[in-house]
Amino acid sequence: MTYQESNRQAWDELARGNSQFATVATDAECLQPLLTLDKRGWLPGSVKGLDVLCLAAGGGWQSVLYAAAGARVTVLDISPEMLKRDEEQARLRKLEIRTVQGTMDNLSGFSSESFDIVHQPVSTCYVPRIRDVYQGIAHVLRDQGLYISQHKQPGSLQIVERDRQDRYVLGIPYYHADPLPQVADTAYREPGAVEYLHRWEQLLGELCRAGFVIEDIVEPRRGDPAARPGNFRHRGMYAAPYVRIKGRRVRQKVAPHGSAIWIPESPNPASGPGIGGHHAG
Numbered sequence: 001m002t003y004q005e006s007n008r009q010a011w012d013e014l015a016r017g018n019s020q021f022a023t024v025a026t027d028a029e030c031l032q033p034l035l036t037l038d039k040r041g042w043l044p045g046s047v048k049g050l051d052v053l054c055l056a057a058g059g060g061w062q063s064v065l066y067a068a069a070g071a072r073v074t075v076l077d078i079s080p081e082m083l084k085r086d087e088e089q090a091r092l093r094k095l096e097i098r099t100v101q102g103t104m105d106n107l108s109g110f111s112s113e114s115f116d117i118v119h120q121p122v123s124t125c126y127v128p129r130i131r132d133v134y135q136g137i138a139h140v141l142r143d144q145g146l147y148i149s150q151h152k153q154p155g156s157l158q159i160v161e162r163d164r165q166d167r168y169v170l171g172i173p174y175y176h177a178d179p180l181p182q183v184a185d186t187a188y189r190e191p192g193a194v195e196y197l198h199r200w201e202q203l204l205g206e207l208c209r210a211g212f213v214i215e216d217i218v219e220p221r222r223g224d225p226a227a228r229p230g231n232f233r234h235r236g237m238y239a240a241p242y243v244r245i246k247g248r249r250v251r252q253k254v255a256p257h258g259s260a261i262w263i264p265e266s267p268n269p270a271s272g273p274g275i276g277g278h279h280a281g
Helices: 003-016 027-031 033-037 062-068 080-093 130-140 200-209
Strands: 051-055 072-077 097-101 115-120 141-152 159-162 168-170 212-218 242-249
Touching (some): 027 033, 033 062, 130 141
Parallel strands (some): 115 141
Antiparallel strands (some): 141 242, 212 242
């Protein structure tokens, strides 16, 4: 069975089991949809009329809020059961939401520069090559388009167990490239899903190399100092599980004064291989 098939089945089961990740938007949330989606002010003041791709975001929450705010919404997800929730909520709320079943690392079915915003919850951990995801998003986003995403942190995915002194043990190598093994501590792992660890140089470096400027990074706090050992919020005090990134697609190839933009480890037309003629390590 491929990783796509495994993850499709896993998320179908999560949807049927009414997982916390398949909770639909409430009436109260729909009254202030942008505030619900974006408490940090990363989104523009209005998304009315904008084309939004909710990437790997089925479940009837994100797509509903964007549609309630007036955006033209497409939601792509690997799980047909998750997409059913988006379709059901669209009918109930009389909203227009386009659903597409597919994988986040293959966006070839969308036209170039067809979206103003791509919004993606935690999901890149389910694909082996994050570069494919970023390059696909770069293809479908318009110039200056926003890419808002959330990812699992590599350090959190390295944890395999909690020892007798309530310390969290890193037992998976940082450079692990294969699917992650089953572990005793599953606080931030989804049952049945095939997951991959992406290093920081991949999470951030590949994003920059795909043509994005990183405008902000936050680590959503999931820890609680009052939580008891064994609770996911106890673990969250010791290893931040997630990172949220605001990126902006930059398509122009020429700087304001006419000189070519220099990218590290690429030829500099003006002065050779790098600043001072030397490459950084």
